[in-house]
Amino acid sequence: MKYWLMKSEPEAFSIDDLQARPGQTEPWDGVRNYQARNFMRDDMRIGDQVFFYHSNCEVPGIVGIMEVAGKSYPDPTAFDPQSKYFDPKSSPDQPRWFLVEVKYIRHTRRTIPLAELKEHDPLENMPLVRKGNRLSIMPVTKEQWDDILRLE
DNA sequence: GCCAACGTTGGC
DNA sequence: GCCAACGTTGGC
Numbered sequence: 163m164k165y166w167l168m169k170s171e172p173e174a175f176s177i178d179d180l181q182a183r184p185g186q187t188e189p190w191d192g193v194r195n196y197q198a199r200n201f202m203r204d205d206m207r208i209g210d211q212v213f214f215y216h217s218n219c220e221v222p223g224i225v226g227i228m229e230v231a232g233k234s235y236p237d238p239t240a241f242d243p244q245s246k247y248f249d250p251k252s253s254p255d256q257p258r259w260f261l262v263e264v265k266y267i268r269h270t271r272r273t274i275p276l277a278e279l280k281e282h283d284p285l286e287n288m289p290l291v292r293k294g295n296r297l298s299i300m301p302v303t304k305e306q307w308d309d310i311l312r313l314e
Numbered sequence: 315g316c317c318a319a320c321g322t323t324g325g326c
Numbered sequence: 327g328c329c330a331a332c333g334t335t336g337g338c
Contacts (some may be wrong), residue, residue: 171324194322195333218324276325294331296323 165302166206167213167224167290168264177214177226180266187231187263191239192247193292194259198299203234203260205301212264213302213310215290216273223275224310232263284309 168190170176180188192260207230214226236257239247252258280291289300302310 169324222325294323296332298323 163208164205164210165212165304166210166230166309167202167215167302168228169215169217169298171218172216173219174218177269178267180214180228180264180294181269183266187265189261190264191261193236193237193298194247194249194262195296196245196297197297199260201299201301202262206230206234206262208233211267211307213307217298221273221275223273223277223279224270225273226269227267228264229267230262231265234262237261239241249304274310274313278313279310282309282313 172178172208174192190202193202198286210230212228212230213224214228216222236252236254237247237259239245240249240252240257240259241254247259249258276291279285279288285291285306288302288306289295289297
């Protein structure tokens with residue numbers, strides 16, 4: 163089993179929004195970055211554990227845990243001209259963007275702020291805490307996962 | 315294939 | 327709201 167971290171702006175989609183879908187999976191759509199796409203398309207497996215991270219908000223940080231609940235498939239929002247994620251270069255025949263389904267597991271007991279993660283030396287190699295990092299989906303090692311949960 | 319211009323992300 | 331960092335686009 164692998165571990166991951168996925169970012170979302172809470173104004174667009176928050177951990178509370180995910181929780182509000184009990185027993186349902188949620189498609190993690192709208193990712194338009196090749197590296198992040200490749201993680202979803204090629205490396206994520208059902209059952210992988212994922213930190214939910216709130217970005218671009220008052221207190222950016224880890225707010226919960228979810229689980230990969232469905233294998234990857236082409237992101238349908240890329241085909242929809244009405245969608246803000248529409249990409250005319252992606253077609254059902256030759257899809258460019260992919261997503262996975264996720265499901266809610268739990269909130270963390272508190273928001274674990276980015277500022278705190280940055281001060282925690284064992285996490286210094288995480289892309290998340292490195293300057294200028296914009297990757298919205300990244301792998302997390304088992305050691306990092308356990309470390310972060312100890313900060314909870 | 316280079317690289318300047320532009321757009322986006324996301325912390326602060 | 328600002329702006330640094332970075333990815334993408336397109337002219338040449």
